[in-house]
Amino acid sequence: MNNWKQDIEPFLNDISKPQRYLGGELNEIVKDWTAVSCRFLFAFPDVYEVGMSHLGLQILYEAVNQTPELLMERTFAPWTDMEALLRRESIPLFGLESGREAADYDCIGFTLQHEMSYTNILNMLSLGNIPLWAAERGDEDILVIAGGPCASNPEPLAPFLDAVILGEGEVLLPRLLQTIGNHKACRGGKMDRKTLLAELAGLGGVYVPSFYEPVYDAAGELTAIMPLEMPGMERKAPAMIKKARLKDLDSACFPTAPLVPYIEVVHDRMMLEILRGCTRGCRFCQAGMIYRPVRERSCETLLRQADALKKHTGHNEISLTSLSSSDHTCIKELVHNLMENFEGEQISVSLPSLRANHFSVELANEIQKVRKTGFTFAPEAGTQRLRDVINKGVTEEALLQTIEHAVQAGWSQVKLYFMVGLPTETMEDVDGIAALCERVVRRGTQVMKEKGRFGALKVTASVSNFVPKAHTPFQWSGQDTQEVFKAKHAYLRQRIRDRRISYHYHDPFTSMLEAVFARGDRRLAVVIAKATEKGCRFDSWTEQFKGEAWKTAFEESGLDMQALASKTFHLTAILPWSHLDYGIDPDFLKREQALAFKETITPDCRYHGCSRCGICGPEGGLVLFGKAEDL
Amino acid sequence: MRIRLRYEKTEAGRFLSHLDLARTMERTLRRAEVPLAFSEGFNPHPKMSFASALAVGITGENEFLDVELRRRVNPEKLEQAIREAMPPALKLKQLEEIPMQGKSLSASINLAVYRFLVSAGRIHEADVRAGIDRMLAAAELWRQPKIKPGKKPIPAKEVRGLIRWITVSPENGWLKLEMALVMSNMAQLRPQEVWAMLADFGGFEADAVRQVCRTGLYIEEDGKAYMPMGGDHRDAQRDFNEGGGH
Structure with missing residues (x-):
């Protein structure tokens, strides 16, 4: 040995x-x-x-x-x-x-x-x-x-x-x-x-x-x-x-003495998981489906764990992680207590995923007493119609008001995440991304002027490509072709003229590969083996990515990656993952798809009644420690 | 309150960069619940000042750090808490309270002693000894830093004055080299560079060096050298002088 x-x-x-x-x-x-x-x-x-x-x-x-x-x-x-x-x-x-x-x-x-x-x-x-x-x-x-x-x-x-x-x-x-x-x-x-x-x-x-x-x-x-x-x-x-399920997150094991690397890692901070699961119900989001039901940790448990983390790591930042941290029913109390305990020692608190609302700004304002960073929101789509399709329950007015509050509180930089290629998207929706960014810049800059501050609000628009994922209401939908993706990005690139907006986008080719594997079956194994043989490694590292090797691997295997990515499955089709039960009723996914195409939203079950996704039952269900209020 | 730490950067920590080390040290002090004082401003950081950055790949037996605290703490308790909080890469050797106002470590340290091993297989001790004698007898030693493509060439520097002494001795089938090098703002020599120059003088090929260690940092004043912290101060000086006696 x-x-x-x-x-x-x-x-x-x-x-x-x-x-x-x-x-x-x-x-x-x-x-x-x-x-x-x-x-x-x-x-x-x-x-x-x-x-x-x-x-x-x-x-x-x-x-x-x-x-x-x-x-x-x-x-x-x-x-x-x-x-x-x-x-x-x-x-x-x-x-x-x-x-x-x-x-x-x-x-x-x-x-x-x-x-x-x-x-x-x-x-x-x-x-x-x-x-x-x-x-x-x-x-x-x-x-x-x-x-x-x-x-x-x-x-x-x-x-x-x-x-x-x-x-x-x-x-x-x-x-x-x-x-x-x-x-x-x-x-x-x-x-x-x-x-x-x-x-x-x-x-x-x-x-x-x-x-x-x-x-x-x-x-x-x-x-x-x-x-x-x-x-x-x-x-x-x-x-x-x-799938295996954890009934109670509050009593579950949590690493309060985690490994502390010597060299700088991507997330160099304490991580405290405050809740698991999300029922906002964004129809493209796999995490929002497979990690259900929503289970919170109690404020007492979290404060105890935060204190232990501090003692055992010595980090100067704590991140309250979850799919949507501002949704924790006791988040205000938690953040307030953490700040009280940590501020004197210059330990900052960060909330990585915030919804675009007034409450988030309030929270962010509280935690940024130590270090002030940028603000990030994910409207995902540029028009209200498409946001209704994907069930992203954010209205434009809510977003603009959030921006106003953020700018009033002192922020001057905002990052917005969007996707192109979502089901039912038209060029009008694509244009909506640019239009929304412009309105955000204008509103924000106006508030800055009123406040007597110099400069303008800077917006970074980060646009990724929709990838259909298993176990989501959009699992049957095909992905846009490379041509369409390129046309949409080209359109946005020339459409966004405002120099206060910087436009970033993801490479459509890797998005296509993701779509192929996200919904692929066993016949793809040979492609992965061939690509590896041809030297493909670290494919998510842009400078390591070998597109030509991937193309050859597909060709040699007799598979057409574009066809696989843009294939629309029939609603009654057996899907490669049909035998894997993540607790979500397949009929719920079908209903959600139908509602999407009717541009109808399904509200979060924490606040507006059960949407019958099938997750709650004898194996567990929703666990909240405070009062559910949709802020 | 201001404290001075003497610590070791161990084998386990030899690949830490100076930034890694600084981060690791800050975390250690936080785990020990040291009431750190912070700088003012947008991005407050603890008031810590290291004697000298140690290159990646080198261990350090006697390294120094000054830390400012925002209130008084019992130094013995502090020493124990920090000792227990140290990760495998670091070891606390000594802690003392020092005056709030005082010359910074980096401004006072001006000499470092290094030790490393080279393979005794192909290189003979006598050749190394001859190389040392010839090199130290030279009135001038010019070092030309490597010219990096696209960068301005750096002018060659005279470095004879940066080398105080060098010794060589056999050690379990290896040759152990020790050398005292002057640290100045103008120029600094790395022990590997000295080894390469030495090979030129001795007429042998410079094999890879192993287990490079900075054994101590010294303040040299009026022909005497001492470590910036008491305790085994006397030993340190003897160490230093023995080398110098070669």
């Missing part, structure tokens, strides 16, 4: 940011390998600085390592210079804590945060000397699993994965690892792979892709996902796999 950290030692002076590969951070947990029954390697398919900013890693690190018989270590995608070194010196991918090679662990688990990380996953398997395809792995080989938001349609990766965790990992991952540990303990440390997979499939929330067979018709349309007989079980795998 080698410690490979010693083997890289002589080369560390020649690679960028060696600290990425060394571990040893504050609050690192190093366990005795012989004292545990299952050793898990958490693999983040991006660089250290990105992975260490991910709250999910810290939560799982706590959830697994707090169990005495389990061990979790970390590994990240090595940057290109490190990969070259590892390959040249025949050093395998290793865990940061013990320096053991990936193949030494019982299980390796990848988090699927976005589609553009898939080539990194295959590359990491290859660096770990782990057989790429699940079918090639034997009883001696490590178990390869995955989880995270893209696990809600893991089909393009299914042939590489032994098992997939659906839903909330802090509930299911320790159970899964214990099952592996018990399985091996009963067999003198050996694994009977097929039997183990059947045991895992029985846990609920664990999807074993090899127990299902997709059936296609002559035209290549998916017609069924057939559950197969499970080895040694004398029954078939469950027809539907239900």
Whole structure:
């Protein structure tokens, strides 16, 4: 059992940011390998600085390592210079804590945060000397699993994965690892792979892709996902796999002594998860569907956790994270108390996702006593019609008033997020983005003048491309073609003349790839393998992206990526993720799609009655600690 | 209240940049619940001043930092709290209260002692010794910094005056080199640069150096050198002078 950290030692002076590969951070947990029954390697398919900013890693690190018989270590995608070194010196991918090679662990688990990380996953398997395809792995080989938001349609990766965790990992991952540990303990440390997979499939929330067979018709349309007989079980795998759910967030484990990196990471601050789930019901938003129901943490718990975080990390900033932080029913009380406790020590509080309303400005004003940063809102669409289609319950007047308040409170910069290519969008809606930005600039600048301040309100319009996602009301909708996207961006580029507005947009080509994989089936696995072979890595890093290699990979596989991305599924079609149950009633998604096309909004169930999405039931439901008021 | 810390940047922390170190130190002090004093202004930061930035890849056995506090705290309690809050990359060695008004560390430190190892396989101690003698006998030593493409060429500098002494001795199959280098605002030498020059004088090829460590920072005044903090001050001076006696 080698410690490979010693083997890289002589080369560390020649690679960028060696600290990425060394571990040893504050609050690192190093366990005795012989004292545990299952050793898990958490693999983040991006660089250290990105992975260490991910709250999910810290939560799982706590959830697994707090169990005495389990061990979790970390590994990240090595940057290109490190990969070259590892390959040249025949050093395998290793865990940061013990320096053991990936193949030494019982299980390796990848988090699927976005589609553009898939080539990194295959590359990491290859660096770990782990057989790429699940079918090639034997009883001696490590178990390869995955989880995270893209696990809600893991089909393009299914042939590489032994098992997939659906839903909330802090509930299911320790159970899964214990099952592996018990399985091996009963067999003198050996694994009977097929039997183990059947045991895992029985846990609920664990999807074993090899127990299902997709059936296609002559035209290549998916017609069924057939559950197969499970080895040694004398029954078939469950027809539907239900996501694992955490009933009560307030009592759930939370990492109050997280790892504190030495080098600067993307989010270098304390992260306090104040609530999970969002029922605003934006129809394009996958997170808003798959993380339901809304569960809050109580103010007392949060204040206690914030205090512990401060003591154990020493960070000078705390971020109150969630999908929509101003929606917490006790946010005012929480922010007020945090400011009182933290302000004297120059610890700032940040609220990363705020809705465009007066209340948000009030909150932001309170927290910006320490450091004042920019204001960001996401109207997503430029016209009221399209905002009704996507169920973004923000009116233009509300947005403009919010801007007014923000400018009055001293802000002079606003960032606005938009999307082009949303279902039913016309050029009028595209034009609306420019028009809205202009009105925001005018209103804001006018307020500044009235206040006797110099200059003008600066607006940054960041425009991304709509990507249809599984388990959303827009899952059936095809994406705009590359031509259409380019035309829309070109239009906006020439339409926005006001120099107070700066216009940024996302590359439509990567958005197309995202759409292909977000709704793709198992036939795409070979494309990912080919792209990885052709050197695709870090596809979300613009300077690393190899578009030509991707095009060739698709061509060689006989697949048309544009057709896959812009394909509109029939409402009755079997979707590649039809067997994965995220607790959302498929009829709800269909109703929502119909309402979208009728430009009718569905109000948030926290304030206006149940919209029958199907999530609430015996397994849990909405948990609020204060009075629900739509501000 | 103002305090001075003597600390070690350990093996585990050798790849930290100065900025990483500053951030890590601030967090350590916050975990120890040190009542830090902050600068005024838009983006307040703690009033900490380091003796000297340490390059990436180098450990430091005796590094120094001054910190201003906004109220008085018992120094013994403070020392213990900070010691316990240190991450694996750092180790607190000593803490003392110092006068509020006093010369800053960076203005008073003017000498650093470095130690590193080179492979004894291909390089002979005698050659190194000869190189040292020849180099130190030179009246002038000119160093030409590397010319980076697109950048203005930096003029060569005379650096003989920056080298106080150099020693070499065998150590478990390696050669251990130690050297005292002057730190000035005008010019500074890195130990690796001295090693490269030394190789030229000794007529051997400069192998990669290992385990580069800055063993101490000194204030040199009137021919005497001492560390900026008491305690083993005397030892430090003996250390320094022994080297100088070579």
